[in-house]
Amino acid sequence: MKIYMYGVYQDEVPYIEEWQEEHPEVTVDSTTKLLDENTVNLSKGSDGVVVFQQKPYSDEALRQLALNGITKMSLRNVGVDNLNHELVQELGFQITNVPVYSPAAIAEFSVTQALNLLRRTKEFYLKLAKGDYNWAPHLAKEMNKQVVGIVGTGNIGSTAAKIFAGFGAKVIAYSRHQNKELEGIVEYVSLDELYKRATIISLYLPHVPATDKMLNEKAFAMMQDGVLLVNTARGPLVDEKALIEALNSGKVGGAALDVMTGETKIFNQQINFQEVDYDEFKDLVDRPNVLITPHIAFYTDQAIKNMVKMSLSANLDLIKTGTSDKLVKF
Incomplete structure (x- = not known):
């Protein structure tokens, strides 16, 4: 199984590595770049993606992600207001978030x-x-x-x-x-x-x-x-x-x-x-x-740890079972 992570910051890396040690059966690859039409193919061959960004997810990127066979998408944050809700449903995406990270x-x-x-x-x-x-x-x-x-x-x-x-x-x-x-x-x-x-x-x-x-x-x-x-x-x-x-x-x-x-x-x-x-x-x-302040209210070590590990676990649940307790209902 393979999960691809977009928009990874340096402070998230230790928690990604910690999660990987706990789940040796999963390969996690990542990029510091955000998910858009220019980076979407970086995740080709993955079973799911884990993402985090404030800017909107473009329709073009979502369509290409679905064409690549990836419809299991886990957000490392709460808000889903930067997603086209109608399109993700049309394309058959399953979306999870981290409703309570800290x-x-x-x-x-x-x-x-x-x-x-x-x-x-x-x-x-x-x-x-x-x-x-x-x-x-x-x-x-x-x-x-x-x-x-x-x-x-x-x-x-x-x-x-x-x-x-x-x-x-x-x-x-x-x-x-x-x-x-x-x-x-x-x-x-x-x-x-x-x-x-x-x-x-x-x-x-x-x-x-x-x-x-x-x-x-x-x-x-x-x-x-x-x-x-x-x-x-x-x-x-x-x-x-x-x-x-x-x-x-x-x-x-x-x-x-x-x-x-x-x-x-x-x-x-x-x-x-x-x-x-x-x-x-x-x-x-x-x-x-x-x-x-630049959207830093969430920015603590405990919050980052929870965002990383909970989103990866939710994505793994989607891949293995087809559902998650963090599934977003649109």
């Missing part, structure tokens, strides 16, 4: 960024770099005095809610499905009420048509003046033009963005700011009250 990784990072906004750390670092070691005028706020609005209480959102509550914050939440484990920790409210009451809003939803640009001009208008926003979920949840206007007006007091709508233009690569064709990013990145 909720703590993303939850902890979102809380960290909320704390950074409250404590105005970026503003202080900018001052310190100029030799200004004065306290004023950057007076900070405390987490235990905040009302934190959690949007989405799946695995990650629920973990974040518990951490925020541990700091003494009042935690309110909106979710299509209420988590009984959060009883006594979270007060569930409508989305409109959350917008109106929260002093910090943190997003934990997938990007689907219903959530596209859910934080828009209308949503921002409902929020408290100076509200803080944290997004470690998906960039398109936020209308970035509306966010810029809300920051300009003071409606939003600060934002921590680990994901952005056009992130594939800039994240996980060396960039030249002068050549970046992304106006919203250029506007936001230098603001003292905006924290932009």
Whole structure:
């Protein structure tokens, strides 16, 4: 049996080798390149592929993969929004993901960024770099005095809610499905009420048509003046033009963005700011009250280990049994 892996990073290699030692009957080959129409034939002769990328999987690459007899595809991440759902079904693909690789990784990072906004750390670092070691005028706020609005209480959102509550914050939440484990920790409210009451809003939803640009001009208008926003979920949840206007007006007091709508233009690569064709990013990145990180909330040793080993095991299950407990239902 042979599995081919695309988009492999150096930090994944030890876990790939560890998995191979546990499964000597499987040959694992890999490339650092992403899966596209130019690399698809690298996996020819394999029984399945394991992939990880933010940019969309092209229809041409998926069609060629199927022509090569490879329809067992395992993602090393959660999201499937960069796949053509109709096409993978038409071509007979079986797709697995890693739905729970480390909720703590993303939850902890979102809380960290909320704390950074409250404590105005970026503003202080900018001052310190100029030799200004004065306290004023950057007076900070405390987490235990905040009302934190959690949007989405799946695995990650629920973990974040518990951490925020541990700091003494009042935690309110909106979710299509209420988590009984959060009883006594979270007060569930409508989305409109959350917008109106929260002093910090943190997003934990997938990007689907219903959530596209859910934080828009209308949503921002409902929020408290100076509200803080944290997004470690998906960039398109936020209308970035509306966010810029809300920051300009003071409606939003600060934002921590680990994901952005056009992130594939800039994240996980060396960039030249002068050549970046992304106006919203250029506007936001230098603001003292905006924290932009390159989609790293997930990026911990435990998360990477789980993503690699779980996706390889899921692909092996598909090859051997034709199914997996991580099979995505479209």
